[in-house]
Amino acid sequence: MISLKLDKKLDSSEGEFLLSIDIEIPKYSFTILCGDSGAGKTSILRMLSGLMTPDTGRITYDDTVWYDSRQKINLSPKDRGLGFVFQEQALFPNMTVRQNLAYALAKGQHSKEIDLLITEFQLDGLQDRKPATLSGGQKQKVSLARSIINRPKLLLLDEPLSALDQKRRMRLQDFILKAHRDYDLTTIMVSHDAAEINKMAQAVLSLENGKVSRITRPGEMKKVSEMTSGTITKIDESAEELILKISLKKKSGNAFQEEYATGEMIWVSKKM
Amino acid sequence: MDWQPIILTFRLALVTTIILFFVSLPLAYWLAFTRSKTKPILEALITMPLVLPPTVIGFYLLVAFSPAYQFGGWLESIGLRFAFTFPGLVVASIIYSLPFMVQPIQSGLSNLPPSLREASYILGKTKISTLTHVLLPNIKPSLLTGIVLAFAHTIGEFGVVLMIGGNIPGKTKVASIAIYDEVESMNYAMANNYSLVLFSVTFVILILVYLANGGYFNQISK
Numbered sequence: 001m002i003s004l005k006l007d008k009k010l011d012s013s014e015g016e017f018l019l020s021i022d023i024e025i026p027k028y029s030f031t032i033l034c035g036d037s038g039a040g041k042t043s044i045l046r047m048l049s050g051l052m053t054p055d056t057g058r059i060t061y062d063d064t065v066w067y068d069s070r071q072k073i074n075l076s077p078k079d080r081g082l083g084f085v086f087q088e089q090a091l092f093p094n095m096t097v098r099q100n101l102a103y104a105l106a107k108g109q110h111s112k113e114i115d116l117l118i119t120e121f122q123l124d125g126l127q128d129r130k131p132a133t134l135s136g137g138q139k140q141k142v143s144l145a146r147s148i149i150n151r152p153k154l155l156l157l158d159e160p161l162s163a164l165d166q167k168r169r170m171r172l173q174d175f176i177l178k179a180h181r182d183y184d185l186t187t188i189m190v191s192h193d194a195a196e197i198n199k200m201a202q203a204v205l206s207l208e209n210g211k212v213s214r215i216t217r218p219g220e221m222k223k224v225s226e227m228t229s230g231t232i233t234k235i236d237e238s239a240e241e242l243i244l245k246i247s248l249k250k251k252s253g254n255a256f257q258e259e260y261a262t263g264e265m266i267w268v269s270k271k272m
Numbered sequence: 273m274d275w276q277p278i279i280l281t282f283r284l285a286l287v288t289t290i291i292l293f294f295v296s297l298p299l300a301y302w303l304a305f306t307r308s309k310t311k312p313i314l315e316a317l318i319t320m321p322l323v324l325p326p327t328v329i330g331f332y333l334l335v336a337f338s339p340a341y342q343f344g345g346w347l348e349s350i351g352l353r354f355a356f357t358f359p360g361l362v363v364a365s366i367i368y369s370l371p372f373m374v375q376p377i378q379s380g381l382s383n384l385p386p387s388l389r390e391a392s393y394i395l396g397k398t399k400i401s402t403l404t405h406v407l408l409p410n411i412k413p414s415l416l417t418g419i420v421l422a423f424a425h426t427i428g429e430f431g432v433v434l435m436i437g438g439n440i441p442g443k444t445k446v447a448s449i450a451i452y453d454e455v456e457s458m459n460y461a462m463a464n465n466y467s468l469v470l471f472s473v474t475f476v477i478l479i480l481v482y483l484a485n486g487g488y489f490n491q492i493s494k
Contacts, residue, residue: 090391
């Protein structure tokens with residue numbers, strides 16, 4: 001269990017406000033943080049990771065205290081054992097894809113891990129390229145691989161998919177979910193996208209005026225899907241992937257009319 | 273032509289630049305990332321050589337190094353003599369060229385996206401490891417600029433070296449002073465020889481830096 005009880009004064013475009021949260025996040029869960037920009041979502045991730053110091057409060061992971069203002073405990077980011085995917089990827093420009101992954105290996109970890117992740121994330125053709133030559137989606141995939149290679153307990157993602165088009169977005173969502181499952185991660189992700197929240201989250205924390213205004217569990221999230229209706233327009237089956245091309249329509253009056261989104265859902269399955 | 277002043281000039285520039293690099297690195301790192309309120313004071317001190325007449329720095333260093341005063345006396349007692357010696361020239365040059373090395377490195381570091389440093393810390397890396405593996409390799413143009421400016425600026429020194437080093441052939445008589453010397457004795461041809469060497473060498477160095485930082489070498493190697 002990760003427990004956060006924090007107060008932090010933050011500046012926003014509308015002036016100073018107090019971010020005050022008191023939440024518990026179960027291990028191995030997938031939580032999405034949403035809320036208006038400037039609501040403090042990124043700040044929560046930064047305080048969890050140790051990149052930002054709260055004014056007062058306490059953060060614990062199981063029995064380990066990461067931060068406690070009263071006991072003056074503040075573990076540095078490098079000692080918290082977590083993974084962080086930045087919105088702007090933060091890949092090291094001087095290193096190739098492979099070197100970025102190699103740099104992230106923990107002491108004593110075997111370099112076989114790199115090959116494993118390169119295969120898993122389908123980065124074979126890209127491993128000797130520098131980040132500047134990659135597309136947004138490829139960069140984010142490398143960034144995700146880099147953040148989990150040293151087996152973190154907790155994965156934090158700060159709007160990792162916001163700059164991607166719908167197709168790449170959905171593909172990467174599947175990669176994130178797969179990493180979440182395969183690596184036994186507790187994942188907290190910032191996202192605004194309703195479809196993304198609906199697809200990925202086991203719990204949603206909505207931030208408003210510096211407080212968690214709503215905690216939603218999956219069963220209560222039907223509203224998003226009631227507004228849309230989808231049809232499968234095409235099915236592509238290859239050796240390892242099943243691609244469903246779908247078209248979503250938005251409800252207008254009583255009928256689903258307005259086209260809302262088209263995209264692909266991809267299952268990547270290992271052949272037995 | 274007596275090549276000794278030219279050789280001495282480049283030896284001084286080389287030694288100064290190497291020591292200056294390792295002195296400037298921690299200073300530039302601290303200035304780039306600190307939130308301390310004393311930062312403006314240190315910044316002002318480091319920038320002083322840019323605006324002060326070299327003779328002012330030379331004068332104070334000469335007083336400080338003089339065995340007649342306390343600090344110079346103490347230096348002498350531990351076997352260090354800086355007034356009118358080559359090591360004295362090196363110390364003076366380091367102080368005089370400090371802003372030329374510190375400022376490019378500092379601005380290179382502070383212009384890098386903070387997320388690069390943060391990502392490295394989160395991956396469990398120390399500050400030293402982050403500096404050597406992530407930060408420095410990504411500010412190569414700034415490092416090159418700092419190194420070359422400090423080197424070229426040391427070659428171009430006159431006032432400070434004259435005050436601290438005087439004009440001892442083979443020890444402290446660098447090219448810029450040799451030129452002044454030759455002009456004083458109306459030996460214009462020799463002054464021209466020294467001047468031409470300094471002019472050509474510094475021009476070539478600066479051209480190479482601008483080509484390197486403009487990505488010219490990357491283009492032709494492709």
